[in-house]
Amino acid sequence: MSSAILKKPGKKILLMGNEAIARGAVEAGIQLMAAYPGTPSSEICEALIDAAPDSDYYVEWSTNEKIAFELAHGASQVGARSMVAMKNAGLNVAMDTFMTVPYGGVKGGMVVVVADDPDAHYSSNEQDTRFAAMYAEIPCLEPMDQQEAREMAQEAFGMSEQLELPIFLRTVSRISHASGDVTLGPVKAGRNKIAFNKHYKLPYRWNVYGAPGALYKHKWLHDILPKAKEVANNSKFNQMKLVDGSKVGVLASGLAASYTKEALERLELTDKVNFLKLGMIYPLPDKKIGKLMADIDTLIIVEEGDPVVENQVRSLAKEIAPGIKIYGKSYNAILNPYGEINSDLVTGAIADALKIELPQDDMEGTRDQLRAKVTPRSSTLCAGCSHLGSYSALREALKKFQGTHIVNGDIGCYEQGGYGLFSANVQGNDEDGKKYSIRSPYEILDTIYVMGSGISMAQGQAQVGYKDGKVVAVAGDSTLIQGTLPAVVNAVYSNADITFLVLDNRWTCMTGHQPNPNTGINSMGQANEVFDIEGVTKSMGIKFVKTVDAYNRADAAEVLEKALAFEGPSIVILKGECQLQVQRRTKRTTTETWVDKELCNGCKNCVQLGCAAITYDTKAKKAGIDKINCADCTLCSQVCKQNAIKMGGGE
Amino acid sequence: MSTNIIVAGVGGQGSILASHIIAEAAIKASGKTNDTLNVRVGETFGAAMRGGAVASHVRIGDVYGPLVGKGQADMVLALEPLEGFRIGVEYLAKDGVAILNTEPLHPVDVKTGAVDYVAMEEVETGLKQLGKGVVTINATKLALEAGNAKTLSVVMLGAATGSGLLPYSEETMIEAIKERVPQKTIEVNLKAFELGKKAFLDAWTE
Numbered sequence: 001m002s003s004a005i006l007k008k009p010g011k012k013i014l015l016m017g018n019e020a021i022a023r024g025a026v027e028a029g030i031q032l033m034a035a036y037p038g039t040p041s042s043e044i045c046e047a048l049i050d051a052a053p054d055s056d057y058y059v060e061w062s063t064n065e066k067i068a069f070e071l072a073h074g075a076s077q078v079g080a081r082s083m084v085a086m087k088n089a090g091l092n093v094a095m096d097t098f099m100t101v102p103y104g105g106v107k108g109g110m111v112v113v114v115a116d117d118p119d120a121h122y123s124s125n126e127q128d129t130r131f132a133a134m135y136a137e138i139p140c141l142e143p144m145d146q147q148e149a150r151e152m153a154q155e156a157f158g159m160s161e162q163l164e165l166p167i168f169l170r171t172v173s174r175i176s177h178a179s180g181d182v183t184l185g186p187v188k189a190g191r192n193k194i195a196f197n198k199h200y201k202l203p204y205r206w207n208v209y210g211a212p213g214a215l216y217k218h219k220w221l222h223d224i225l226p227k228a229k230e231v232a233n234n235s236k237f238n239q240m241k242l243v244d245g246s247k248v249g250v251l252a253s254g255l256a257a258s259y260t261k262e263a264l265e266r267l268e269l270t271d272k273v274n275f276l277k278l279g280m281i282y283p284l285p286d287k288k289i290g291k292l293m294a295d296i297d298t299l300i301i302v303e304e305g306d307p308v309v310e311n312q313v314r315s316l317a318k319e320i321a322p323g324i325k326i327y328g329k330s331y332n333a334i335l336n337p338y339g340e341i342n343s344d345l346v347t348g349a350i351a352d353a354l355k356i357e358l359p360q361d362d363m364e365g366t367r368d369q370l371r372a373k374v375t376p377r378s379s380t381l382c383a384g385c386s387h388l389g390s391y392s393a394l395r396e397a398l399k400k401f402q403g404t405h406i407v408n409g410d411i412g413c414y415e416q417g418g419y420g421l422f423s424a425n426v427q428g429n430d431e432d433g434k435k436y437s438i439r440s441p442y443e444i445l446d447t448i449y450v451m452g453s454g455i456s457m458a459q460g461q462a463q464v465g466y467k468d469g470k471v472v473a474v475a476g477d478s479t480l481i482q483g484t485l486p487a488v489v490n491a492v493y494s495n496a497d498i499t500f501l502v503l504d505n506r507w508t509c510m511t512g513h514q515p516n517p518n519t520g521i522n523s524m525g526q527a528n529e530v531f532d533i534e535g536v537t538k539s540m541g542i543k544f545v546k547t548v549d550a551y552n553r554a555d556a557a558e559v560l561e562k563a564l565a566f567e568g569p570s571i572v573i574l575k576g577e578c579q580l581q582v583q584r585r586t587k588r589t590t591t592e593t594w595v596d597k598e599l600c601n602g603c604k605n606c607v608q609l610g611c612a613a614i615t616y617d618t619k620a621k622k623a624g625i626d627k628i629n630c631a632d633c634t635l636c637s638q639v640c641k642q643n644a645i646k647m648g649g650g651e
Numbered sequence: 652m653s654t655n656i657i658v659a660g661v662g663g664q665g666s667i668l669a670s671h672i673i674a675e676a677a678i679k680a681s682g683k684t685n686d687t688l689n690v691r692v693g694e695t696f697g698a699a700m701r702g703g704a705v706a707s708h709v710r711i712g713d714v715y716g717p718l719v720g721k722g723q724a725d726m727v728l729a730l731e732p733l734e735g736f737r738i739g740v741e742y743l744a745k746d747g748v749a750i751l752n753t754e755p756l757h758p759v760d761v762k763t764g765a766v767d768y769v770a771m772e773e774v775e776t777g778l779k780q781l782g783k784g785v786v787t788i789n790a791t792k793l794a795l796e797a798g799n800a801k802t803l804s805v806v807m808l809g810a811a812t813g814s815g816l817l818p819y820s821e822e823t824m825i826e827a828i829k830e831r832v833p834q835k836t837i838e839v840n841l842k843a844f845e846l847g848k849k850a851f852l853d854a855w856t857e
Contacts, residue, residue, distance in 0.1 A: 012682065014675050014690060145691075145715065178717035179671065179692040181678050258715035265713075344720045361722060363745070363781055370740045370777045375733055375769045377661075377704045377758035421760055607763050612702050615757065618764035626762070629702070 024153025038087030109157030142254030237279025384631025386576025403469030452483025550576030660730030665804030693717030809847025
């Protein structure tokens with residue numbers, strides 16, 4: 001067995017936070033894992049898929065987070081240990097079930113892993129989902145490093161069975177996507193028995209309406225919370241070190257505790273202040289915090305995200321220690337409730353609160369001068385990406401209609417159609433470049449929010465009478481299945497005049513090329529039937545549905561033009577498999593594409609395609625091909641009016 | 652005590668692999684000496700797309716968090732010069748060393764002619780103002796000389812080992828490389844390692 005998460009107990013290895021969580025689940029005897037991909041959470045399910053052939057649990061990529069959550073709870077109802085993982089925004093999709101499941105809770109241990117993304121590295125927002133754990137009133141754990149991520153994942157299953165509630169494991173990008181040394185624990189031998197009991201310890205246990213009803217089941221949840229508080233007060237994840245005579249307390253949770261430990265060392269305060277590291281932040285370990293607050297006059301609270309711990313501690317302090325001055329992110333703010341923190345920021349914050357003067361960085365001036373010289377590197381679609389063809393054809397088709405068109409984006413690699421280039425405008429020397437506002441694929445999208453939102457927003461624009469131009473929406477194949485199908489039906493039902501482009505590249509690419517129902521293989525890599533996007537949307541009642549090759553620009557533009565002219569909802573499926581996947585499969589190493597410099601007139605039509613393999617020599621005013629990246633997709637030769645870009649034959 | 656290294660490059664070059672090998676070698680070293688070396692690797696990678704800036708922070712020793720503090724990198728190991736510059740400007744310590752591959756990969760911003768790629772002399776003089784030394788090697792060429800362009804990251808590991816800044820022996824590093832690279836490519840990778848080490852030593856004594 002090659003999987004790192006199946007290595008022998010006692011071994012110390014380098015694991016990514018997500019792999020550490022997967023290992024913890026293996027140690028606890030997990031029986032079902034379900035997830036929908038979402039950075040930075042995807043590697044939890046990936047690691048468990050990799051290890052599945054040598055294990056005895058069920059694992060799948062579900063079609064969305066709510067479905068994954070419901071699978072995990074279904075498994076728990078019949079006694080199994082289950083885990084569901086998602087990114088911060090994914091929890092919003094699962095929210096309906098998430099909020100109601102605690103009314104009656106679980107049987108088999110159920111762990112809900114949510115990966116937050118402070119700094120919004122990979123996300124539409126920075127939402128702090130610890131609020132959601134409090135909202136649903138279920139225990140919340142927050143690891144400080146990869147070792148603790150493993151331990152928490154492992155312990156959470158038992159805690160869940162003890163408290164009969166799902167356990168919320170909140171991780172962040174810098175835990176999930178960072179790696180650390182992890183010592184592996186033993187793997188549980190037996191598995192929970194699978195059985196169903198309609199009235200398991202509570203009448204109509206799995207039916208929130210069943211007598212004595214939802215209100216009673218909410219009271220049942222509140223009767224458990226004092227027990228959960230005792231678990232928090234005694235948890236090994238909440239560690240306190242008191243220093244005799246010190247009037248200063250520092251309280252830090254999760255990853256912030258790691259940064260705080262380093263900050264205290266830098267400030268030479270480690271043995272001079274009281275320190276409480278929290279790993280279980282809800283319910284709040286009130287007794288432990290009471291001890292910390294017994295003999296201090298200043299309390300510094302450090303956490304990643306919103307002031308979630310701080311708000312709870314302030315409310316407790318008001319009752320038991322009102323005289324303490326508390327520093328955090330709300331009042332006496334020393335850190336911001338947005339962005340990501342790090343050891344530098346925490347060092348500054350603690351120094352700020354304690355009025356310690358820090359030495360200035362005498363190189364800052366030099367750094368600032370040099371920063372201005374660093375060339376930007378914009379993120380782009382990969383060379384030869386099929387979305388380049390789709391966007392180029394869409395641009396061409398939209399030119400046939402007057403006005404200001406609205407193109408609604410969605411979530412996937414193609415969302416880069418709204419990122420723009422860091423180095424500002426592409427300045428073509430041709431009329432084409434000047435005439436149209438959409439110059440490169442990186443400016444084509446006008447709105448982008450969350451998974452599946454584009455097609456519904458388009459309907460709102462159209463239904464209110466937007467007539468200054470065409471209303472378009474785009475979404476990828478995985479996003480189509482994850483979150484747009486009810487919106488397609490809605491467009492039919494309301495006869496919305498919109499054009500919906502399905503950018504079908506076969507895989508869920510942006511999160512790491514996971515398979516989906518449109519791929520032709522299941523989660524475990526076995527062949528299965530491909531989801532029929534054209535058939536499904538036709539049967540939903542869309543009268544104009546056409547499938548075209550995203551790499552045939554003229555065909556695609558012609559079909560798109562017809563779709564845009566069609567009154568009522570229309571769908572164009574632009575097919576073109578992800579080039580990275582194609583190259584991995586074919587192991588292609590040579591490039592046929594080249595630019596005939598004699599014929600090239602420097603018009604930049606090819607540059608405006610936005611392909612990472614097209615170069616442009618500003619002095620010679622000639623285009624060129626980056627041979628290392630070029631995928632021979634032919635799109636650039638299709639847009640070249642001079643026929644200067646050639647395939648084969650050599651330069 | 653801690654050693655802070657940032658491996659910088661462009662997505663697809665192998666900088667994350669290089670950072671993991673540095674970290675795994677540290678875990679091996681700590682197993683041998685019973686020192687409790689903590690190891691952290693903080694990665695900034697997201698989408699699967701090629702061509703983006705990638706920086707991987709490796710921290711060894713008395714460390715907790717995954718990120719190197721500003722101006723605290725003992726070594727910036729750059730598989731691409733612009734990315735070495737980008738990271739060096741923020742993180743290179745006063746006694747830190749930057750080791751740069753001289754072969755540029757132009758960002759789309761440069762390819763489209765919107766901006767110029769920073770001159771190599773600017774990169775070198777800039778980083779020299781901040782750190783103790785800047786070593787430049789054409790690691791891309793050395794990787795091809797070793798027999799496989801994909802050994803670029805191992806050429807850079809050779810250079811990093813040659814610097815003597817890593818808190819463990821060359822043997823431990825080689826052991827970690829052998830475990831991580833495809834078994835059929837061990838020989839070519841060891842050649843790449845030697846070429847990188849020699850290139851560093853030649854450049855350093857100049």
